[in-house]
Amino acid sequence: MQQPELAGRVALVTGAGQGIGEAVVRALIERGAKVAALDATPDGIKALETEFGAARVTAHLADVTDSAAVERVMDDVERTAGPLDILVNVAGVLHTAPVVDLTDEDWNATFAVNTTGVFNTCRAAARRMGERRAGCVVTVGSNAAGVPRTSMAAYAASKAAATMFTKCLGLELARSGIRCNVVSPGSTDTAMQRGMWTDAQAPLRVIDGDPATYRVGIPLGRIAEPSDIAEAVAFLVSDRARHITMHDLYVDGGATLRA
Numbered sequence: 001m002q003q004p005e006l007a008g009r010v011a012l013v014t015g016a017g018q019g020i021g022e023a024v025v026r027a028l029i030e031r032g033a034k035v036a037a038l039d040a041t042p043d044g045i046k047a048l049e050t051e052f053g054a055a056r057v058t059a060h061l062a063d064v065t066d067s068a069a070v071e072r073v074m075d076d077v078e079r080t081a082g083p084l085d086i087l088v089n090v091a092g093v094l095h096t097a098p099v100v101d102l103t104d105e106d107w108n109a110t111f112a113v114n115t116t117g118v119f120n121t122c123r124a125a126a127r128r129m130g131e132r133r134a135g136c137v138v139t140v141g142s143n144a145a146g147v148p149r150t151s152m153a154a155y156a157a158s159k160a161a162a163t164m165f166t167k168c169l170g171l172e173l174a175r176s177g178i179r180c181n182v183v184s185p186g187s188t189d190t191a192m193q194r195g196m197w198t199d200a201q202a203p204l205r206v207i208d209g210d211p212a213t214y215r216v217g218i219p220l221g222r223i224a225e226p227s228d229i230a231e232a233v234a235f236l237v238s239d240r241a242r243h244i245t246m247h248d249l250y251v252d253g254g255a256t257l258r259a
């Protein structure tokens, strides 16, 4: 019988407790990987460990902004599960406000998680993977990194930084055979997305577009499910993508017209 394509691989997924991160955990487990699920909130990751059993998913409570905590989790994962093969950065936060109203706290918190958090996990993983000359990284960015959005300047800038950081890492590690890619979702049905829906018509404005905020809508006519994003991640971490690195794969139903 054929083995699932990620059998025997060890993966670390951040922001694993809900939404896109949870869907990535499920997609990797389905393909045979053993997953370390990291989140700053305990409930979701503990529920995953209970559902699948600690042989397949382990819960790691940590904040990606804390580099020492990230190093501790990685040591723990490698000691108990084995060498890390796959890192998926999903943890992210969204603070919306026009620039003139954006507080210092919201700006700093956005970059701390979305950009410095990605640096912390990638540096810790790259040190380990680099020595072994094996592994791969996917960072979940956002299509907002590629097209200006009103009230999303801090978020979009933090995601653009994380995207370029991940591509530069991919260049540094390419000769070691380590691939680093980005998956950039558009509007996806999660708590983060629903947090922006101010009334019952909001999802329709996302799909149909909203001239008042210069949004063109989603040509494929639907808001993504978290599993749509997880499928793209699962492909990029698999050997089917062995010749793909420094790529930014938009999974947004065409919302940015890839302009």
Ligand SMILES: NC(=O)c1ccc[n+]([C@@H]2O[C@H](COP(=O)([O-])OP(=O)(O)OC[C@H]3O[C@@H](n4cnc5c(N)ncnc54)[C@H](O)[C@@H]3O)[C@@H](O)[C@H]2O)c1
Residues within 6 Å of the ligand: 014, 015, 016, 017, 018, 019, 020, 021, 038, 039, 040, 041, 044, 062, 063, 064, 065, 090, 091, 092, 093, 113, 117, 140, 141, 142, 143, 184, 185, 186, 187, 188, 189, 190, 191, 192, 193
């Ligand atoms: N939902 C969308 O429409 C959308 C669109 C584009 C990009 N994204 C990106 O996809 C990723 C997942 O988004 P989502 O919609 O599932 O969000 P979500 O808010 O539903 O889940 C985010 C998860 O990250 C965790 N997290 C936040 N800060 C953390 C930290 N400091 N350390 C560890 N974990 C932390 C949260 O506890 C939560 O479990 C994010 O990076 C987000 O920016 C989402």
